[in-house]
Amino acid sequence: MAHQTTTRVGEPFDRTLMEQLMKRRMFYTPSFEIYGGVKGLYDYGPAGCALQANIVDLWRKHFILEEDMLEVDCTSLTPHEVLKTSGHVDKFADWMCKDPKTGDFFRADHLVEGALEARLKGDKEARGQKVEEKEEDPKKKKKKGPKSTAVKLEDTVVQEYEEVLAKIDNYSGDELALLIQKYGIKNPETGGDLEPPTSFNLMFQTTIGPGSALPGYLRPETAQGQFLNFAKLLEFNQQSMPFASASIGKSFRNEISPRSGLLRVREFLMAEIEHFVDPQGGKKHPRFDDVKHIELALLNRDTQLEGKTTVDRISIGKAVETKLVDNETLGYFLARIHLFLNKIGVDPNKVRFRQHMANEMAHYAADCWDAELLTSYGWIECVGCADRSAYDLSVHMKKTSQPLMVRAIRKEPLKVEEWQIDIDKKKFGPLFKKDAKTVETAIEQLSQDLREKLNLDLQKEGKIEIDVPGVGGGKVELQKGVVEIERRTRVENTREYIPNVIEPSFGIGRILYSLIEHCFWTRKGDEARGVLSFPPPIAPTKVLLVPLSSSPYFHPHLQSLSRKLRTLAISCRVDDSSASIGKRYARNDELGTPLGITVDFQTVKDSTVTLRDRDSTSQVRSSEDEILKAIKGLVEGVETWDDVRNRLPAFEGQEVD
CATH class of the missing domain: 3.30.930.10 (Bira Bifunctional Protein; Domain 2)
Known part of the structure; x- marks a missing residue:
């Protein structure tokens, strides 16, 4: 949940x-x-x-x-x-453009995308529309180049740019080159001309073992x-x-x-x-x-x-x-x-x-x-x-001749009419000697249509000729008696196939970065400090343990709660600094810690504690066992904070700046 x-x-x-x-x-x-x-x-x-x-x-x-x-x-x-x-x-590559003067490299589709988006942004500014700022690298010194200006574009041009951006992943290298030329796209940092896109393989190459006998890749x-x-x-x-x-x-x-x-x-x-x-x-x-x-x-x-x-x-x-x-x-x-x-x-x-x-x-x-x-x-x-x-x-099986396939039992046997070739091994072996296996493999690979034709030739001429690369002149003659070709019925009880x-x-x-963006927000009145609303199951730390003060009476309860949480495989940390409870919670809201337990003087009296929810900052109070049960349900994703708040008594107070 x-x-x-x-x-x-x-x-x-x-x-x-x-x-x-x-x-x-x-x-x-x-x-x-x-x-x-x-x-x-x-x-x-x-x-x-x-x-x-x-x-x-x-x-x-x-x-x-x-x-x-x-x-x-x-x-x-x-x-x-x-x-x-x-x-x-051969194919794991992107299209790359080079600036011959600076030696800088750019991915071609990103160049087109960035240039057209910048122009559309300028168009919106010229029309008085609100635009969001795009990425800027604060560490990178800006080089002198063409300044961005708000320019209103023709409606047909805006539509054209939007259509190009919608299809940006579908362009070939030649098509990207035409777009770069058509729209006058330059080095975005210097305004310099760029060379046409070339293919760049994205794999890191290395060698395995001493020397370079076995090339490889990460x-x-x-x-x-x-x-x-x-x-x-x-x-x-x-x-x-x-x-x-x-x-x-x-x-x-x-x-x-x-x-x-x-x-x-x-x-x-x-x-x-x-x-x-x-x-x-x-x-x-x-x-x-x-x-x-x-x-x-x-x-x-x-x-x-x-x-x-x-x-x-x-x-x-x-x-x-x-x-x-x-x-x-x-x-x-x-x-x-x-x-x-x-x-x-x-x-x-x-x-x-x-x-x-x-x-x-x-x-x-x-x-x-x-x-x-x-x-x-x-x-x-x-x-x-x-x-x-x-x-x-398929490609690995073809390359290695290893059977990367499945043999499945057929529900109903399959009858197959086919042309079969019989080889007389006593004559065949002495005839071809060391090439016998190569010739036999070539025979096995003959198609059904070719076998039917060869059967007619064998009956008519008493011999046939087949292609066997690497043996003799590339062709091998087979006499009747060495091979026989007959049409027979074969029953298949199993089926061989290569899985998809x-x-x-x-x-x-x-995913991690996008999740951080989706979970990040700020509280009204405290916009300088962020909150990360990670769900409890994936939050880095699940529970913050906060003593009301530095009183030694709280230590046994903190140690007991910490031990019980760790036994439940729930990550927790103690913040017993001198900062206010509100500030201690705010610091851990930045880390995405979803839950907080406050140990106070009431805890010393009756072993009850408060449990705080990060997002709503609302709290409930109950016995340690009930609070631990609630935490376990939240961390395992089987319970929500609303479920906990509906069954445990609400608590007001304690969280102050």
């Missing part, structure tokens, strides 16, 4: 204030900062680590435990051959390890289908121009699921009925191609029925992603699912939807949910 928050004030959103809080309370910080830092790399502090760990823990419970998934932890180092086979070496995703272990996972699952594997781990992408804090980084935590399903069954999901009523905000590809961003609010059952979403399993996971995001506390009004357009579709995908969260940076892709078809298992894969892929860092 999601934690309910109060109405927030302080709009419009103040990103600068939030980022100051993040730095001051060390949620995250630039890596190697005392050496000047490196773009796109961040360290998490105590609060950030705890928040990330709690999100991952809830993800495990929501997906791995509830869906009975098989978790694996695979190496981050990946040989070149694996990623060459998967297509990443993995750009956690998926490939799951695919390569498919046969072992299928065996572990007792050959039962469908099933899903899951992996949580670091991935690495050499971003061209990291920006927007945690939203575009070079090292990040991913949580990925590979759900293996039989394509012959229409990719149905046994639990789809449980979620088909859930309504999602869907932005389909046709709407985007029209230059619009209007979403359709529709049940996932209806979306699958009308084929807006391709199949039940894909739809099931879209709904489960929606439920997970709600559970961790994202604003449900700032979530949409956007369908990939044809040109931006990953090379392996048959259909793909992104769960996007609205932040001060705009809509941010946080979860991708792709139907990868049978691509990965539905893959939900979560960027934990992006």
